[in-house]
Amino acid sequence: MITVTDLCDYVWCPHLVYLKKVRRIKVPPTPAMVRGTVLHKVREDREARERIVLTNTLEESTSFSEIQSIIYSNGYQCAKNAVLKFRPRLEKAGIDPIELMSFLKQELKLESIVRAARIKRAMAATDVRTAIDLVLPDQRAEEMIEDGSLGLRGRIDKIDERRSGPVPVDYKTGAYHDEPTPGQQVQLAAYALLLERQRGHRVPFGIIEYTAIDRQVPVLIGDEQKEYVLALLDEVKRIVEQQEEPKEVEIKKEKCDACHYREHCTYDCGF
Incomplete structure (x- = not known):
């Protein structure tokens, strides 16, 4: 079963999925x-x-x-x-x-x-x-949602139960961003997709809640974002099922420097 975290890892660096899901390398938390x-x-x-x-x-x-x-x-x-x-x-x-x-x-x-x-x-x-x-609308915390036909599961920090339908909320303890990062966008879109398939209600947006400043940022989620999630899911499945090391990885020094899997990485970063 692929997790939403795996999709976010792929967005950060496809090689990270290979190290965690294929080589099963575990590192202590920072x-x-x-x-x-x-x-x-x-x-x-x-x-x-x-x-x-x-x-x-x-x-x-x-x-x-x-x-x-x-x-x-x-x-x-x-x-x-x-x-x-x-x-x-x-x-x-x-x-x-x-x-x-x-x-x-x-x-x-x-x-x-x-x-x-x-x-x-x-x-x-x-x-x-x-x-x-x-x-303080009704909410469900730490909700695990799994879709067997998709082969995808995710744990949502919080689900706001509103009259218009469920809204996935993701907590962030890091720095505030005016716009969601690519990984955050994928994470919320994946949650929205899982909720839609489970509840039968359209989920057009999610929320990023920055806990350090108690601020909520709504993020629109359209069909294009959900289709992108499905495409990412196929790519992650391919890496895991074929145990194939990604050959094309975008190299960014700031990402490699911040990666806690760097010492286990077999990819030549060039620096």
């Missing part, structure tokens, strides 16, 4: 990967609990500062649990858990202010329950 895993876990757990916590505690008279405190306390507890759970991996990667927790507290404080303002503004226009629905 510090950035471990850090990203923890940040991802905090976001996932916080959002899974936040709607429930707010629904059970908010009243018409709840003040902005009280809402902000509720949101922050929930996020802080999720961060504390995640850092404790991943502490051995963090320390092995050379990351100080205390420093990471300090960073998370600052981020959660800022995010709680923004999120509380959104909810309080919505509460001024409607009732509490509707305000929560508007700001």
Whole structure:
């Protein structure tokens, strides 16, 4: 079974698919990967609990500062649990858990202010329950979707369940981009394709959520992008099934320098 991650790897470098899927080389996670895993876990757990916590505690008279405190306390507890759970991996990667927790507290404080303002503004226009629905729509986290006929599966960070249909959301802990990278575009298009085939509803867009700045960027997904995903899927299958090393690889020094598989790569980068 091919994964959406495999498609993104192919977009980055076809040789990466060969190293991971054919030669089955595994490398230890980089510090950035471990850090990203923890940040991802905090976001996932916080959002899974936040709607429930707010629904059970908010009243018409709840003040902005009280809402902000509720949101922050929930996020802080999720961060504390995640850092404790991943502490051995963090320390092995050379990351100080205390420093990471300090960073998370600052981020959660800022995010709680923004999120509380959104909810309080919505509460001024409607009732509490509707305000929560508007700001925090029903969602499903870490949803694994598999299509046997395609031979493709992917784990979606979050699915927003909207009246118009499901919207795939992908978390990013890295730097913000005005436009999605080719890999991000493929990732969301693949999720949209899987959701369409599973639900029978058209999925015309997805969302990239930059967790560091609590910003969502909508990404349009048309038929052309979904057809491109199918073409990529065929190419990845060919490499895996024929165990064929890609012969034509676009060489970019910045990509090779950043690749954590570089020392295992048999391709002559020329530098």
